[in-house]
Amino acid sequence: MMSAPGSSLIRLEQLCKSYTMGGQSFLALDHITLDVREGDFMAVVGPSGSGKSTLMNVLGCLDQPSSGTYYLDGVEVERLSDNKLATIRNQKIGFIFQQYHLLPKLRVIDNVELPLIYRGMSRRERRERTIEALQKVGLGDKLHHLPSQLSGGQQQRVAIARALAGQPPLLLADEPTGALDSRTSREVMALLQELGGEGNTIVLITHDPAVAAQARRVVRISDGRLTEEKGAVS
Amino acid sequence: MKLTQGLRMAWHSVYSQRMRTALTVLGMMIGIASVTIMVAIGNGTAEQVKSQMQGLGTNLLTVNVVGRGATTSISLEDAEALVDIEGVSASAPVITGNVTAKYKAATYSTSIAASTPSYAKVREYEVAQGRFIKEIDGAFAQKVAVIGSEVAEELELSDPVGEKLTLGGIPYTIVGVLAEKGSSSGGSNDNLVVVPIQTARVVLQTNAIRTLYVQAAGEQQVDSVQSALEFNLQRFFRNDENSYSVFNQADLLETVTAVSTSMSTMLTYVAGISLLVGGIGIMNMMLVSVTERTREIGIRKSLGAKRRDIMLQFLVEAALIGGLGGIAGAAAGAGGAGYAGKLMDSPASASTDIMLLAVAFSMGVGVLFGFLPARRASKLNPVDALRH
Numbered sequence: 001m002m003s004a005p006g007s008s009l010i011r012l013e014q015l016c017k018s019y020t021m022g023g024q025s026f027l028a029l030d031h032i033t034l035d036v037r038e039g040d041f042m043a044v045v046g047p048s049g050s051g052k053s054t055l056m057n058v059l060g061c062l063d064q065p066s067s068g069t070y071y072l073d074g075v076e077v078e079r080l081s082d083n084k085l086a087t088i089r090n091q092k093i094g095f096i097f098q099q100y101h102l103l104p105k106l107r108v109i110d111n112v113e114l115p116l117i118y119r120g121m122s123r124r125e126r127r128e129r130t131i132e133a134l135q136k137v138g139l140g141d142k143l144h145h146l147p148s149q150l151s152g153g154q155q156q157r158v159a160i161a162r163a164l165a166g167q168p169p170l171l172l173a174d175e176p177t178g179a180l181d182s183r184t185s186r187e188v189m190a191l192l193q194e195l196g197g198e199g200n201t202i203v204l205i206t207h208d209p210a211v212a213a214q215a216r217r218v219v220r221i222s223d224g225r226l227t228e229e230k231g232a233v234s
Numbered sequence: 235m236k237l238t239q240g241l242r243m244a245w246h247s248v249y250s251q252r253m254r255t256a257l258t259v260l261g262m263m264i265g266i267a268s269v270t271i272m273v274a275i276g277n278g279t280a281e282q283v284k285s286q287m288q289g290l291g292t293n294l295l296t297v298n299v300v301g302r303g304a305t306t307s308i309s310l311e312d313a314e315a316l317v318d319i320e321g322v323s324a325s326a327p328v329i330t331g332n333v334t335a336k337y338k339a340a341t342y343s344t345s346i347a348a349s350t351p352s353y354a355k356v357r358e359y360e361v362a363q364g365r366f367i368k369e370i371d372g373a374f375a376q377k378v379a380v381i382g383s384e385v386a387e388e389l390e391l392s393d394p395v396g397e398k399l400t401l402g403g404i405p406y407t408i409v410g411v412l413a414e415k416g417s418s419s420g421g422s423n424d425n426l427v428v429v430p431i432q433t434a435r436v437v438l439q440t441n442a443i444r445t446l447y448v449q450a451a452g453e454q455q456v457d458s459v460q461s462a463l464e465f466n467l468q469r470f471f472r473n474d475e476n477s478y479s480v481f482n483q484a485d486l487l488e489t490v491t492a493v494s495t496s497m498s499t500m501l502t503y504v505a506g507i508s509l510l511v512g513g514i515g516i517m518n519m520m521l522v523s524v525t526e527r528t529r530e531i532g533i534r535k536s537l538g539a540k541r542r543d544i545m546l547q548f549l550v551e552a553a554l555i556g557g558l559g560g561i562a563g564a565a566a567g568a569g570g571a572g573y574a575g576k577l578m579d580s581p582a583s584a585s586t587d588i589m590l591l592a593v594a595f596s597m598g599v600g601v602l603f604g605f606l607p608a609r610r611a612s613k614l615n616p617v618d619a620l621r622h
Binding site: 057060062063082083086087089090091095097101102103105106114115117118119120162166 | 236239246247250529530532533534535536537538539540541542543616617620
């Protein structure tokens with residue numbers, strides 16, 4: 001399944017997503033064509049209402065496009081069934097959300113373990129991978145804490161560990177610093193940059209140009225259309 | 235996702251909502267407990283009726299002579315003529331009365347049955363010690379007696395056979411002791427003394443037979459024997475139908491059984507309705523739970539939970555609540571059935587089978603009523619659920 005380094009991990013061709021609102025349909029994504037190579041650290045920047053959340057949902061296989069094609073890691077995903085999409089999310093994508101989206105009643109270690117449970121992994125292997133991921137984000141000493149006992153920055157690092165635990169080819173971060181103060185924001189961004197430097201493919205969605213600037217490649221989205229800003233691969 | 239994983243998740247969720255779970259479990263518990271108690275009482279009553287049937291003797295008809303005027307009773311010869319019917323396997327005319335039995339210093343008030351050797355057969359008595367009365371005892375009007383186990387006990391007779399006791403002041407020799415038979419609707423079956431019918435005049439000052447036991451050879455013959463018997467009696471009493479009655483004990487018991495069965499069936503339906511209410515309680519709790527946990531479902535789906543994973547999680551949770559209710563209900567039901575049994579003096583008790591069935595059934599109710607909420611959860615759109 002692993003493709004050669006530098007080959008396309010994400011390929012969108014003429015991708016559209018339309019919504020109907022009050023009897024009128026409008027295009028949230030307007031014929032988007034995009035190529036993300038393995039190892040890219042790309043930011044999608046745009047104001048609210050520009051379609052970046054829709055793009056994030058489609059890229060994350062949480063939502064299906066209205067037309068066009070979407071290849072993720074060599075698999076054409078836009079017409080897959082609910083169950084197949086769940087498997088793709090489980091194996092190929094690590095989500096990092098603005099609100100962390102940790103389960104408040106589960107301990108840190110159980111939260112990070114969740115994607116591995118749905119993968120059907122053995123208990124021992126799950127434990128190993130979970131602890132490894134938490135050590136990577138510097139929370140190896142907080143395994144048995146509840147999310148509510150951690151600071152915002154720490155909670156976001158737990159979420160990053162959860163995204164890393166399954167070792168997916170794509171990390172998808174939606175405003176990862178949106179709920180954090182500037183100091184913890186810098187910490188989280190430093191961690192993402194470190195992960196990007198290690199060859200992980202990261203797609204970062206943000207409204208903040210300062211955050212976007214830390215990515216190696218930046219694309220701007222407005223009114224559902226994409227334009228390259230920095231680091232485009234010709 | 236494996237079932238054990240689902241069970242852990244479900245336990246976690248159920249435990250973190252203790253109060254709500256407890257109330258839902260209570261609803262289930264009441265349903266299961268009432269079903270368990272009703273079934274136990276029904277079984278107990280059936281058991282009781284069955285044992286009474288055995289206590290009276292099988293395929294038994296009882297003729298009571300109540301006539302006034304010229305013919306108030308029948309003689310031994312009349313009795314023999316009356317039961318000369320095809321299908322009769324045994325008959326025993328009885329003269330009954332009450333008598334004071336005395337042995338050494340001990341006295342005991344008991345009933346006496348002056349009858350023939352067939353008495354043991356029709357009333358299904360076994361002899362524990364010695365022998366029953368014989369034809370020859372009657373032929374020579376021997377003063378011999380067979381005593382019930384209770385009489386032996388009350389008179390403190392440790393080795394009664396061969397001992398002499400007095401019945402109404404007349405000495406009798408004990409030739410046998412009856413085996414214990416327990417009680418039936420007519421009271422204790424072990425409190426009596428049986429003597430040859432020919433000696434009845436001596437102790438009871440009468441030889442008027444007013445009771446006649448007739449045993450049919452089989453269940454199928456009971457009805458034909460009864461009608462033949464009634465025909466003979468009608469002729470004997472010259473169409474005076476008020477002078478006698480024929481009593482079919484099986485008929486009566488059948489009626490009692492039918493009544494108690496329909497009663498317990500009806501009560502079980504009522505209990506079933508409370509189980510339905512318990513199930514609705516589970517559904518209600520699960521629907522609330524799904525709404526509250528929409529975001530959790532979205533998170534789980536974004537992490538790769540399939541529809542069936544979410545479905546399993548909620549179904550296991552519903553089954554767990556149902557199962558807890560079932561266990562609590564079976565325990566309460568067992569206690570309640572024991573108490574009801576004491577109260578109604580019937581052997582009502584919840585068997586392990588019923589309790590296991592109750593637990594399994596309530597888990598089934600949980601799954602059934604959890605299905606709709608679980609399906610709703612599994613069908614949530616991850617994007618909308620995450621935004622919740």
